[in-house]
Amino acid sequence: MTAERKPWTVPMLAEAKQAGRKLAMLTAYDAGFARAMDAAGIDLVLVGDSLGMVVQGRTSTLPVTVDDIAYHTACVARGLSTALLVADLPFQADASPQRALDAATRFLQAGAVMAKLEGAGHKLEVIRHLVEREVPVCAHLGLTPQSVLRFGGFKVQGRDEAAAERLRREAREVQEAGASLLVLEGVPSPLAADITGALGIPTIGIGAGPHCDGQVLVLHDMLGLDSGHRRPRFVKDFLAEGGSVEGAFRAYAEAVRSGSFPDDAHSYR
Template sequence: MYTQPATAADRKPWTVPMLAQAKREGRKLAMLTAYDAGFARTMDAAGIDLVLVGDSLGMVMQGHDSTLPVTVDDIVYHTACVARGLSTALLLSDLPFQADASPQRALDAATRCLQVGAGMAKIEGAGHKLEVIRYLVEREIPVCAHLGLTPQSVLRLGGYKVQGRDERAAAQLMEDARAVQDAGASMLVLECVPTPVAASITAALAIPTIGIGAGPQCDGQVLVLHDVLGLDGGHRRPKFVKDFLAEGGSVDGAFRAYADAVRSGAFPDESHSYA
């Protein structure tokens, strides 16, 4: 099984090719969101593999009701802050609402993120986003795709709802997952997807899947920083979150407990997944 040394000083920095290697060798990936250097430094020391500057900052940091108000400037600023706290974790930046509406807009936004320290851009959706993914990858910008519940589509979806419950929707998710891989995505986040559907997609793809409310059979997991620490973000806590601070005893302990639970397969369990 693929492993990284426990001591931060002995770990190699994560690279994009190492993600596929981890999948091939059965090494589960632990990802968290971060928005500043301090938490990022603690995550890095605790052995978190991937750190995402998510547009979730609009809700947990800025107090908005959705991610839609987040701007490219917001993401770039927080990406620069987080990058200063990392030495081994791979840093991803969300492209916020409409920043990836066209290939050129996406290139401009992603370039700014990579110039301040990100190693990958994350893009929600398929459809016309496939052209965007191809465009970025052809220009040497690694991409993480995001399917299932895509928060930037909350108005069209009518709220934050589990996706892929019926046979037709599940088939569409599989089709989209294959399509984003074919377009060049190096990783795929699956959010709020029934466990059997996420498991089938994970088995079908060569790139790793990262679940959030998508069951234990994904190749890794991601949670929002505030949820891992049991903090009140001002919004209803979804089923898939868990307070790891309660068992970790400290912020560092919470991050280590989360990473251990992901790698062992203890998290998520049935109570944190959708049938």
């Protein structure tokens, strides 16, 4: 089955949005799980700084380093043949354009195709700097975990009109800066739908309702594993219905593509 699929490329993401084809994305941190995701038809795989919480057992993503992401990116890349690999720029790795380029270069050399970074504002300069130097970028807005100290916890973003308008503006800005993909996390479903409809680049939701162009979940969450942290509302245990790890990945991909996940019970208003 894997051999019959073409490897995903950055231009294919925009083509999928235009065709109305939902994108299924999961996090992975090693070759074994990556190989199973690839076989199950997962479209994109993210080496997320979530590894700090679900792999390293930390209370936030802030302690994760560039070395950590580079190591896990190389591991995951060895397990993939068709899925597009995205690597997270960890806390302060994107504090300046040059720092971001140095880190992203390591990730692409380890096998990633795209670097992901959180926020807008001064990050717009970073996005432009990377894209001008041939590094594809995935932006990330809404509940950005690296901002957890400023937010005072993991809280839904964009619920009042001023905050919603700021997110709409920032989404336009990251697209204009050159981002090819946008993750929306912890955003009310109607707002995520508005942003998705206004953009030419695909949106990937996590706790952002069913109207995004795709979905992403953390590996451990969608397998029902206890990471030691409160389970967010948007998490669903796909292992329970999939019957096996690869079955869980297939069930997740099918649910995303059919639009049955996320439903209202796994979304915010």
